[in-house]
Amino acid sequence: MIKITEVPEDSPYTIDECKIRGYADEVLIPETEEDIREAVRNCPSITISGRRTGMCGGSVPYGGTVLSLEKFDHILGVGKDERSFYVRVQPCVTVRQLNDFIRKKGYLSLPSLTEGANEELSADRDGYFYPVDPTELNGSLGGNIAANASGPRTFKYGPTRRWVRRVRVILSDGSVLDIKRGDIKATGRTIEIPFSDGMRMIELPTYEFNMNVKNVTGLYVEDDMDAVDLFVGSEGIFGVITEADLYLAPAHPLISNIVFLPNDGDSYSLSKDFRASGVVPEFLEFFDSGSLDLIRSSRKDDPKFTDMPDIPDTAGSALFFDLPMDGNLKDNYLRVKPLIERYGGSLEDSWCGYELKDRERFFAFRHSVPQTIFDYVARLKGSSAPKINKMGTDMSVPLDRLDEMMEFYDSTIRSYGLEYVIFGHIGHGHPHVEIILKDMEAFRKAKDAYRELARKAIELGGSPSAEHGIGKMKVEYVEMMYGSEGVDQIRSVKKAMDPENRFNAGNVFADGEVRM
Amino acid sequence: MKYVVFVKQVPDTTLIAVDENGNLIRAGVPSILDPYSEHALETAVSLKKEGDLIVAVTMGPDQAQSALRRCLEIGADEAYLLSDRAFAGADVHATARTLSAFVEKFAADASLIMFGKQAADGDTAQVPAEVAEMLGREQFCYCVSVNAEDDHFVTVQDYGDERRTCRAPMGSVVSVSEGDINRRLPSIARFIEASEAEIKRLDRIALGLGNFSVGMNGSRTKIVKSVNVRSERLGKITDGSDPVKAAAYLKELI
Ligand SMILES: Cc1cc2nc3c(=O)[nH]c(=O)nc-3n(C[C@H](O)[C@H](O)[C@H](O)COP(=O)(O)OP(=O)(O)OC[C@H]3O[C@@H](n4cnc5c(N)ncnc54)[C@H](O)[C@@H]3O)c2cc1C
Numbered sequence: 001m002i003k004i005t006e007v008p009e010d011s012p013y014t015i016d017e018c019k020i021r022g023y024a025d026e027v028l029i030p031e032t033e034e035d036i037r038e039a040v041r042n043c044p045s046i047t048i049s050g051r052r053t054g055m056c057g058g059s060v061p062y063g064g065t066v067l068s069l070e071k072f073d074h075i076l077g078v079g080k081d082e083r084s085f086y087v088r089v090q091p092c093v094t095v096r097q098l099n100d101f102i103r104k105k106g107y108l109s110l111p112s113l114t115e116g117a118n119e120e121l122s123a124d125r126d127g128y129f130y131p132v133d134p135t136e137l138n139g140s141l142g143g144n145i146a147a148n149a150s151g152p153r154t155f156k157y158g159p160t161r162r163w164v165r166r167v168r169v170i171l172s173d174g175s176v177l178d179i180k181r182g183d184i185k186a187t188g189r190t191i192e193i194p195f196s197d198g199m200r201m202i203e204l205p206t207y208e209f210n211m212n213v214k215n216v217t218g219l220y221v222e223d224d225m226d227a228v229d230l231f232v233g234s235e236g237i238f239g240v241i242t243e244a245d246l247y248l249a250p251a252h253p254l255i256s257n258i259v260f261l262p263n264d265g266d267s268y269s270l271s272k273d274f275r276a277s278g279v280v281p282e283f284l285e286f287f288d289s290g291s292l293d294l295i296r297s298s299r300k301d302d303p304k305f306t307d308m309p310d311i312p313d314t315a316g317s318a319l320f321f322d323l324p325m326d327g328n329l330k331d332n333y334l335r336v337k338p339l340i341e342r343y344g345g346s347l348e349d350s351w352c353g354y355e356l357k358d359r360e361r362f363f364a365f366r367h368s369v370p371q372t373i374f375d376y377v378a379r380l381k382g383s384s385a386p387k388i389n390k391m392g393t394d395m396s397v398p399l400d401r402l403d404e405m406m407e408f409y410d411s412t413i414r415s416y417g418l419e420y421v422i423f424g425h426i427g428h429g430h431p432h433v434e435i436i437l438k439d440m441e442a443f444r445k446a447k448d449a450y451r452e453l454a455r456k457a458i459e460l461g462g463s464p465s466a467e468h469g470i471g472k473m474k475v476e477y478v479e480m481m482y483g484s485e486g487v488d489q490i491r492s493v494k495k496a497m498d499p500e501n502r503f504n505a506g507n508v509f510a511d512g513e514v515r516m
Numbered sequence: 517m518k519y520v521v522f523v524k525q526v527p528d529t530t531l532i533a534v535d536e537n538g539n540l541i542r543a544g545v546p547s548i549l550d551p552y553s554e555h556a557l558e559t560a561v562s563l564k565k566e567g568d569l570i571v572a573v574t575m576g577p578d579q580a581q582s583a584l585r586r587c588l589e590i591g592a593d594e595a596y597l598l599s600d601r602a603f604a605g606a607d608v609h610a611t612a613r614t615l616s617a618f619v620e621k622f623a624a625d626a627s628l629i630m631f632g633k634q635a636a637d638g639d640t641a642q643v644p645a646e647v648a649e650m651l652g653r654e655q656f657c658y659c660v661s662v663n664a665e666d667d668h669f670v671t672v673q674d675y676g677d678e679r680r681t682c683r684a685p686m687g688s689v690v691s692v693s694e695g696d697i698n699r700r701l702p703s704i705a706r707f708i709e710a711s712e713a714e715i716k717r718l719d720r721i722a723l724g725l726g727n728f729s730v731g732m733n734g735s736r737t738k739i740v741k742s743v744n745v746r747s748e749r750l751g752k753i754t755d756g757s758d759p760v761k762a763a764a765y766l767k768e769l770i
Contacts, residue, residue: 103531104531104532104533105531105533105544106533108533109533122544123544124544125544127544255707257704259704303698304697304698306698307697307698307699308698308701309698309699309700309701310698330708330711333704333708346705347703347704347705347708348703348704348705348706349703350703350704350705351701351702351703352701352702352703352704352707353701353702355528355548355549355586356528356530356531356546357528357530358701361701
């Protein structure tokens with residue numbers, strides 16, 4: 001185990017992508033599972049650290065030990081069960097690494113966990129893929145599981161939760177819990193988890209977990225739930241995930257498309273018509289004029305900023321969608337054609353691409369919007385506003401309430417005299433709104449605006465955190481959603497699972513000890 | 517102007533994995549338009565003006581049609597598939613012979629004959645030069661830029677240690693080694709159009725070639741044995757600011 005006992009103020013281990021800066025007494029980098037267990041037995045306060053691409057300070061420590069899992073970056077094997085093929089990974093394998101491995105069909109270089117699975121997989125003609133596609137591909141799979149990450153394709157395939165077969169977790173007493181789906185189930189809202197001192201009966205929260213929208217606010221619960229689901233999305237407060245099995249889905253060829261429309265707002269309207277047209281895309285993502293301008297201006301400084309052609313000058317907004325490349329493709333195009341034309345667009349003002357390298361360009365283009373904003377905030381932090389962090393929303397509402405929410409975003413943020421850009425998972429009622437922060441004054445206003453937006457999202461039957469999690473930055477939204485009673489119930493699950501509050505203090509609910 | 521662009525379909529080499537014995541696993545690897553061919557086509561598209569014509573041509577089996585479709589999507593106006601059982605197993609010479617026959621019979625008036633600098637699978641980089649030789653035309657290989665003037669082209673070739681700018685006469689053969697990182701993407705409209713465009717097929721007879729000029733029969737290369745060779749850079753650098761010391765350092769290394 002590597003130990004870093006002097007943790008400098010600007011250590012990469014004390015910050016994540018929301019740019020909140022914490023501090024730590026030491027950083028431990030375990031090399032074996034035994035190292036992790038030893039750390040858990042010896043360290044009273046541990047912050048579990050993956051690749052630190054999180055956006056709400058989940059892996060930012062406030063004192064104690066950072067346990068960085070960076071050495072656990074191996075893909076361990078492939079197997080098959082009644083549902084599908086699966087890949088066994090260590091927690092710090094990144095999404096990109098897993099995708100690369102699958103695309104290159106590296107299966108034969110790995111042991112088969114069930115007989116012949118690797119041969120069968122590599123012989124399969126159409127291949128398989130891992131359907132969770134967060135736009136940040138450098139996040140770790142452990143982090144993805146801890147945050148129940150999702151991406152554009154969650155529209156069709158659901159979030160990480162749906163693809164986790166098994167987890168192996170080091171619990172707060174240093175014991176190992178290795179469970180796959182079906183091994184341990186709750187009875188109603190009571191679940192029994194084995195620890196070294198015997199079974200612990202855990203009373204789960206009684207609130208309804210909103211499953212009508214994309215949602216990762218608070219602990220996931222449902223009647224008779226599977227114990228695996230207790231760990232998925234728990235943001236590391238119950239233990240260290242040291243291994244997981246992730247299911248794969250059969251792949252089919254896709255074509256990526258971006259359609260440009262002359263006016264801001266029209267892409268949103270088009271996304272609604274799309275739904276009514278009967279054409280089923282893999283996802284619908286949109287860019288408003290502000291996000292297109294962000295990319296344009298970054299490209300002015302660096303023409304290679306995204307390896308895409310120039311965005312047409314006339315484009316005021318854009319819609320991004322993938323379609324299956326099957327016999328219906330042309331039909332589908334012809335069905336959306338009149339919809340696009342209704343808003344002054346055309347099939348000429350568009351890009352499409354199906355070769356893998358081209359499709360990757362589309363996704364990089366999509367990723368460049370939040371990335372530009374992060375870089376911008378990081379620059380402010382490094383110069384005029386050291387206490388600033390990013391203010392992006394991650395709220396979802398049911399589709400039939402999205403109009404109302406979109407109007408509310410606009411009127412509320414404007415009423416604070418702030419500017420914003422909006423882009424992302426429109427097909428899922430979950431666009432990201434990034435408030436453009438120029439200084440600390442704007443940052444303070446944005447915090448108030450954000451609070452109003454979160455309240456509205458909940459009021460409309462949505463969630464204030466759809467995919468990025470709560471971390472330390474958004475704990476107040478858990479209370480907003482479930483009331484203080486709900487938070488107390490989460491606290492008591494934590495108390496039963498981790499009585500000494502060893503793991504990730506300050507995540508999910510406020511912790512008096514953690515002062516940001 | 518009439519641009520004839522020869523292209524090739526290759527396995528997507530970025531997706532080829534290695535098994536535990538170090539062998540390439542080619543099975544199931546999708547075929548794509550060779551990236552260097554794409555550079556050549558891109559160059560043609562960027563040169564194209566109103567009234568110009570871009571003709572994409574490949575020699576290959578039926579499935580190579582998808583590479584031609586891609587050319588049509590990117591901006592080719594016409595596509596030819598040179599396909600015949602007898603073409604199978606062609607080496608550089610037999611390939612160049614077949615492609616030259618196409619130029620002689622169907623595109624003798626080409627303003628420029630274009631290739632990628634090499635194909636990502638064969639990597640010989642010999643076909644463009646050999647086609648130029650057979651046709652008796654000037655060759656400009658490894659171009660990083662090509663510009664059109666009224667009655668000639670200006671090419672910049674990059675040989676690694678030197679760059680050469682030349683005036684290339686009409687009808688020359690060029691091979692292109694670099695493309696634009698922001699290379700274009702087809703519009704959906706163009707994609708649909710390309711999917712419906714005709715791909716013209718020409719066989720050995722149509723090209724007026726004899727059985728012993730093409731494919732395996734027309735090939736002069738015999739592969740006796742192939743071995744894996746590895747060349748590794750030592751990664752040692754001297755900046756040369758003190759020439760005497762640098763020379764001594766190099767002597768030491770050699
Ligand atoms: C530009 C950008 C775009 C993004 N887009 C998306 C997106 O589309 N969808 C999305 O869902 N997220 C997105 N994110 C957020 C982020 O990438 C994800 O939350 C990701 O899951 C974090 O992984 P990580 O390894 O960086 O985790 P970290 O940031 O290191 O940790 C995140 C949380 O998980 C805990 N944790 C990490 N590993 C483990 C483990 N092995 N066991 C227990 N707990 C653990 C940490 O303690 C922390 O609470 C984006 C981030 C950026 C910067």
